[in-house]
Amino acid sequence: MLNRPLAAWLAAGWAAALLLPWYMLDDGLFSFVWLTEGYAGDRDYAPALFQVLWHERYWLAPLGLFLALPLLAVGRPDNGRGTGMLLVAAGAGGLFWLLLQGFGIDHRGVSLALLEPLVPEGGRQYGMGWGASLVALAFLFFITQGLAAHGLARGDVFVAGSIGLVVALVAAFIFFPVLTILSSALRDNQGALAPFLFLDKLFDGRIWGTACLTGGGRCGSAWNSLILAVLTGLSTTLLGLAFALVVTRTGFRAKRMLRTLTVLPIITPPFVIGLAIILLFGRSGAVTQFVADLLGLDAGRWVYGLPGILFAQTLAFTPIAFLVLIGVVEGVSPSMEEAAQTLRADAWTTFTTVSLPLMRPGLANAFLLGFIESLADFGNPLVLGGSYDVLATDIFFAIVGAQYDQGRAAVLAIVLLSFTLMAFWAQQRWLGRRSYATVSGKGDSGLPLQLPPALRRLCYVVVIPWAALTAVIYLMILFGGFVEFWGRDHTLTLRHYIHAFSVVEGEHGLVWSGAAWNSFWTTLQIAAISAVPTAALGLLTAWLLVRQSFGFKRAFEFGTMLSFAIPGTIIGVSYILAFNVPPLELTGTGIILVISFVFRNMPVGVRAGIATMSQLDRSLDEASLTLRANSFTTVRKVILPLLRPAILAALVYSFVRAMTAISAVVFLVSANYEMATTYILGRVENGDYGLAIAYCSVLILVMLAAIGLMQWVVGHRRLGRRAPSVASAAEQTS
């Protein structure tokens, strides 16, 4: 007997092979012209069966064999090991053949000698469509079902399937493109193998130079990047922690405002913060001029270089640290803090010896994110870098600059990746094997600890000026859209808004005549579409990493971080290299944008999920499982409700990143799918700041609204704990 999921996938595989068009359609995935225009009779639209029978694509025939294999399992016990072997063989064989023929025969014909006997003269094929994709998925699930029967993931079909799915997706959309481009590090511009050129490029003085230490000259971009990333990681983590503590552990009045303010920077499109900082702190900036006049100094260009980038990055990435940390800070068990206090620890000792160490996973994850974001950030160094070269900008200009040296870009990317790897490794060492579970299955009736007074004052001193600064910058940005020329001619005008967002009454109703509408709607839709799978995939991966055990877990975890760590430019070009040709031909579609966002932003979901989930006692899952809930239901009913802060973080972040991403997107946008950021970048390049800023302001408002909506939809986590404000009130009255 076949179990239900297996039967369903078998049916889906057969239906896909018999009924659905095998190849990618020119008219988009959701076009249905194939039903009316030829269908099985048409070379482009026919399902696999008819491709073999009528259109001489004989090489697809072996797939039928592998699809038929699982039928032999009918009538056998469903958890027998023999059946497992059979399924693994069917799935692995099918998938192997699918890949072999996919890469061996493309739009230019057959390139693999092995396959030549199967391919008639002029035989060729296009990218995978509905049919091929579904069959591939079916094969994948045959494998995981088979392995589950052999005890993978304790025989849990859902877990095994999830592992298989995530591994396959990561392999297809992270490893495959990244390896494609990294392999170009070993080649010269003509594509020939050149290992010595690689070494030459790798040990280039522009990367590793240390002249700045000995006085005069510059340091290599690798050192610059590393220093910047460490500083940014530290500053964002500390600031994020201060914000999280103020919001969760004090009676600070303007918490809501603070929360909004901390979120503002991530919803700001690139370049804008940099521009605002220049207008405030640049040589002719308001603050610089004021201070210079006051002290009688010559206004300097101090903001360009390390200070400016660090400042902008801290402003931009602190919210990520905050989002990761707030869930963790909320999750620290009040009982444990109370326990410490009953053990004679005062508030300060309790905080440093119990609360803070329990926040370790959050701190480590926040630092890692800040570090990686800083390494990969290219917008801020571009605007504020001065002569401070970093890897991310070097990579961008190695590809699009006057050097036309993709190989050098790949070498730089390798250096950058090795830094990420190091940070990742260091994080793992630091966290070690300790347990950080604080939300256990026992109800916790303790009161969250108020911050010790000294620390509270410190937090206020850090948070309030920073918040004020952020507020000023945003007011300036808002203001910039309403003036003729930001920074020079401050005559009020609505010109920019009218140009970008005008709506006029036309013959057939409203006409969206503004120049920005097209890219605006596209961006909004793509961002909204990508947010949900990003969060889902990220949290699913986190759950697998925290709760399940399988052999290659560490490698798997690093793999999911990879696309986040690599600068967008590299991802953008690698996606073109990998997905411009069959078997996965996606360039020019909206799907490639969605996919790139999902896999670029997924790591945030993973990190947030891991941090929050390591605070959840494993027995909660197990209890649910023994109560007949399968893994899927367990995830849905027990894990997800307890993960609300992480879900929110992942949703918000992926939505926002999709709205504001630029570097990868530059290469992936096409005529039909223009994104807001590329449009804004074009305006900035043209010196048209007013329009750019007006557009940014609108985007910021839209994102704020969207975040509010998401917060409302996801709701608050119910931990059954008392609020600290109640505690403080009680303290004051007693």
Add this chain to the structure above:
Amino acid sequence: MKNTLRLGAAAIAILVAGPAFAAGKMTLYCSPQEEWCQLMVTEFEKETGIKVAMTRKSSGETFAQIKAEASNPKGDVWWGGTGDPHLQAAEEGLTEAYTSEHLDELHDWAQRQHAAADKKSVGIYAGALGFGYNEELLKKHGLPEPRCWSDLIKPEFRGEVQMANPNSSGTAYTMLATMVQLMGEDEAFDYLKALHQNINQYTKSGSAPIKAAAQGETTVGIVFQHDAVTMRVTGAPIKVVSPCEGTGYEIGSMSIIKGARNLEEAKKFYDFALRPDIQTMAAQAKAYQVPSNKQATPPPEAPDFDEIKLIDYDFKKYGSSDERQRLLKKWDEEVAAQPR
């Protein structure tokens, strides 16, 4: 649950809107500013009925994209952007040879680009190199008006000049190559070393120095003159200077991408873009370059090519990747590595 449904619906809505088959269609990669690109597309569609899918990216980005897509090209025509990447694309066999019936109507420099690229590219506009300065800042710091390249290495301009990094910017590379051709290689590098002392920042992007000048972040920015004109037209106190010693220039070019799926339409666009009436329209889109068709009227704001001392720029030599790599390496080692 409802949200999932709604998102699903939205997903379907946008993905359904895939490219539609029209009678004629083509894909245009466009490198100049948005308005100019839009203008070209609108006019071409109006005239021919061919539907144009246009993507605007900088010339470096477009080059990288065409190269990455080489095994399965998606674009048809690459219109605009500085000439070097067009030449590089021709050198790497990424573009298609084509000779338009309008070729004879073009200025010499445009025809030379055609020849240099083995017919795989043609000039559509030209822009002379120069610099611009912020009049207010100049007055405030009591500096003399710079008129020549040699003025920029005077000690009083220390920390007041900005240019792009030739490693990342085609503009700055044009400046590097111009100096080598204007002064000879050794003297050019001496000049650049002296200039290095006055540079406050090598920007990444080619037009960034003039934007910085407009914002008051630097006094002088070395850029293409038409970029400086653009800033001036927006109201910035920018004065455009055509250096007295003479200067080099870029040739904005156009190429047909090899393996173009809509070759006929691509050729139609190519011919269309070289016509004098079409080139004259550039001013409407605030493009202040000099058109390549002799009969086209340059915009009144454009720097007058007759008044600019243009050098005889060797695009073939300085556009080749070997020479470029050599000069950039030399610049990096001898100029950029110097302490300031």
Add this chain to the structure above:
Amino acid sequence: MSGPASVRFEDVTKRFGEVVAVDSISFEVEPGNLVTLLGPSGCGKTTTLRMIAGLELASAGRIVIGGRDVTALPVTARDVAMVFQSYALFPHMTVAENVAYGLTVSRVPKAEVRARAERALELVGLAGYGARLPSELSGGQQQRVAVARAVVLEPDVLLFDEPLSNLDAKLRRRVREEIRELQQKLGITTVYVTHDQEEALAVSDRIIVMNQAVIAQEGTPRQLYEEPASRFVADFIGDANLVEARIRAVENGHAQVEAGGLGLQLPARGSAAGPALLAIRPRSIRLHPEPREHAVRVRVDKATYLGGHMEYEVEAPLGPLFVVDLAVDRPLPAGSDAWMTLAPRGVTLVPA
């Protein structure tokens, strides 16, 4: 529900990497029985319990529940329910939601879910607490919610993982009686893990003593107490004085034992003549202030008054002994001499 089911382990082994947590054990739990897995921490009892639940899969061997081979079945497919040491109550659900959870996910009709959940809460004496959150209950109440949540499913097998370890001593005694009562009322086959031998003796139909990944002995509480199969079991179940002895002869299953001047006749339990080990329960040693026949002289080292009984440490020819004496009215002062005899029960030969 298919009625109480049996649980059978056939040569089941569990390895975690190099470590063997459970080494080829076999046992059977009769339907409706409460069997305790007893042993020191790290002996493999919890792993065994988790293998019954399906939270761990056996590395080798067969597990059969109610005649069905479940060895490769995942948790969800087994008809078991478990009460966790930490209770594992879902903090974001109310008490009622927690109890109803298993029924809800099994797609039981809503009205029935509510009725059964209420009945289960009533059964554990928490009627009316449904709307509270777990954090608003005391430890004992939380524990009872965990039990209600498990029994409401009427599982084939009910599993307890050290359910009382988070409760105070008094509550522990009460709750264990409640668990036992409930189990007998419902007749559910139950496997219970504990490291507390008193708890095990109190609630079990049978006890399986585990030590170092294997079963040390299996039997009723009385069998374990009175006929320990090994030095380990004798020592672990109830206190025992283990002393060296000598078997002089074995006849008709009875052994003539000599230990420190005392002569005894005991069931041989498979021992042959020669050196042997004798387990003497503290309550089986009688102390007399005056010399008498067949008694040996001992010296009282320490005497402790404990209200209901006296505890002595004495130095005897057999070695140092620990004695519990109910004669509170006649205390023997420390330092005095006394005469010791052995009661007929509570003294047993331990097989080597």
